[in-house]
Amino acid sequence: MNKNKKVFMWYKIKELSAQGLNQSQIKLELGIDRGTVRKYLLMNEAQFLEWISTPRRMPKKLNGYYNFVKKLLGNAPYLSAAQVEDRLKERYTNLPDVSSKTVYNFVQTVRKEQNIPKYKEKLPRQYEKLAETEYGEEAQVDFGSYRMLSRGSGRVKIYFFTIVLSRSRHKFIYCQRMPFTTESANYAHELAFEYFEGIPRRILYDQDRVFITDENLGDVLLTEKFMQFTNAHPFDVVFCKKADPESKGKVENVVKYVKHNYLKGRVFQDIDTLQKEALLWLERTGNAKVHGTTKRIPKEEWEKEKQHLLPYNGKPEKPFLKLPTHPVRKDNTVLYRSNYYSVPLGTYQDRDTKILLEEKDGKLFFYTGDNQLLATHDLCLDIGRIIKNNDHAREKSKTLQKTYELVLESLRHIPQAEQYLAEIENNRPRNFHDSLRVMQKNIERSSAEAINFALVYCYENKILNANRFAEVLNYFEKEQGLENVKHSICIETGGLNKQQNDDMQPQKSDINEYESIMN
Incomplete structure (x- = not known):
């Protein structure tokens, strides 16, 4: 709002007030913030003119981080000022010591100058405030999931376990890629007890299938492994209804806090890195900033609460997780x-x-x-x-050579074998390896004499197809007696075998009978 508009607005507010309108009515009439109405009404004319004539000097301590915040908001415009403050602390160890309000004002300036509005979100759920518990008395547990951004490949779903000490609000989170089982939930408890340096006297839970197998009007039946876990540790188990803000609103607020302050806008690399960064976030922000309800810092309150926790002397042992x-x-x-x-x-x-x-x-x-x-x-x-x-991949060159040598070894007694294989390769080089496998498969189950006659016949008649070779071989092997085939081939081909005994009278076989099976 420029100076002229401010002057007009001040006079208009004074006019409407003189007409008997209250602050809410003036707000609706002029469409401005109620805080502005209140501030203008508290100033007389002299104070107002002095105020608008005073140059506004905005804080300069964060100007050096302008481009970083601009890029951050450009990629994730829905981030809150609190999240931006956390990312600044994460990225810059020498960040000036400024208040959260200064960071908020700086973020609003960047949004306005770069025209980066924040996406509107649904109003948060309302919870009833409960009386504070004693130190070391209670903790609350819940699970959450969130689809995180992932570099170059959409989103990745993350599952997390969270527990909060009810009095100090000291939190712990554990993240993994798969849904929680009883074993992994037990392990997360152990990590939390180690982190808290003790165990609360009772823990509140949802009626989750990770922990119970059945429920009948308040009587619950625990899963076997969770029962073993609770029997081994000195805390009482209390089950509530799911999403029950009156009973376990503290941890439900923590689930929301983890989603929107830690995970939202963060890019997933791998689960181990995410968990390490989660613990750093807890130390830096989650447990280090003043809690909105208690107005105390959870980590400082935990220093008092841990004196009242039951001792934990175990050692977390990570279970074998079933892979997806x-x-x-x-x-x-x-x-x-x-x-x-x-x-x-x-x-x-x-x-x-x-x-x-x-x-x-x-x-x-x-x-x-x-x-x-x-x-x-x-x-x-x-x-x-x-x-x-x-x-x-199949090593084609080595496998081809091996198959070729195997076929050639099976045909070594036939002089025309090497030349015949060369002509098959020249005719269809792309199918040569498959042709060799077909030949070898048929050669292995045929007699040497049938192989000899089939190859010589195919060589002299330019039959350069392995499947046709197999048909010829099958014909010589099964359709006629071998001796009759020898004489028939001699007559039809002009004498492939001229060493016959003169007194042998072979039965003639019409070669057209074979050639008919090839057509």
């Missing part, structure tokens, strides 16, 4: 986050073929169903790429 399965495509690749990764040739068997996949430290590990390592790839941050390991 992924289907194998016909071309022996696996689609993961919009990229195609190769697996060894022959992995695909049918439409139900699946493998296990683990992402860790920027790498992908592919396993068989019994956890045998199949392949390893670097995680690709782009999309639409084919990431191939040459060792997974």
Whole structure:
């Protein structure tokens, strides 16, 4: 609002007030903020003119971070000023010591100058305030999930466990890629007890299938492994209804806080990095800033509360997590986050073929169903790429040479064999390897004499197709007696075998009978 508009607005507010309108009515009449109405009404004319003539000097301490905040808001315009403050602290260790209000004003200036409005969000749920519990008395547990941004490949769904000490509001979170099971939830508890340096006397839960198997009017049946866990630790279990703000609103607020202050706008790299950054966020922001309700810093309150917690002497042991399965495509690749990764040739068997996949430290590990390592790839941050390991493909040159030598060895007693194979290769080089496999398959089940006659016949008649060779071989092997075939071929071809005994009288066979099967 420029100076002239401010002058007009002051006089207009005074006029409406003189007419008997209250602040709310003036706000509606002029379409301005009620705080502005109140401020203008408190000033007389002299005070107002002095106020608008005083130059406004905005804080300069954060000007050096203008471009960083501009880029941050440009990529994620929905970020709050509190989130921007946290990212500044995360990125710059030498950030000036300024109040949150100064950061808020700076963020609003950047938004206005760069025309980056904040997306409107739904109003938060309203919770009933409960009486404060004693130190060390209570904690609340809940789960959450969030689809995080991922570099170059859409979004990645993250699951997290969170627990908060009810008195101090000291929080702990644990993130993983898969939905929580009883074993992983127990492990998250152990990590929290270690982080809190103690155990509260009771913990409040939702009626989640991770913890219970059945419920009947308040009587719950715990899962076997959660029962074993609770029996091994000195705290009482209290179950509430799901999404019950009157009973466990503290932790539900924490779930929302984690989603919108820590995860929102953050780019996923890998789960280990995310968990490390989560603990740093807790130290820097989650447990280090003044709590909106208690007006105290959770970490400082925890220093008092930990003196009242029950001792924890255990050691967290990470359970074996069942890896997610992924289907194998016909071309022996696996689609993961919009990229195609190769697996060894022959992995695909049918439409139900699946493998296990683990992402860790920027790498992908592919396993068989019994956890045998199949392949390893670097995680690709782009999309639409084919990431191939040459060792997974068939080594065509070596395999071709091996097959050729095998066929030639089977035909070594036939003088025309090497030349015949050369002519097949020259005729259809792209199909040469497949032709060799067809020939070898048929040679293995035929007699040496039949092979000899079939190859000589095909060589002299320029039959350069492996399947036709197999037909000829099958004809000589099965359709006629071998001795009759010898004489028939001698007569029809002009004497391929001129060493016959003069007194042998072979039965003639019409070669047209064979040639008819080739047409």
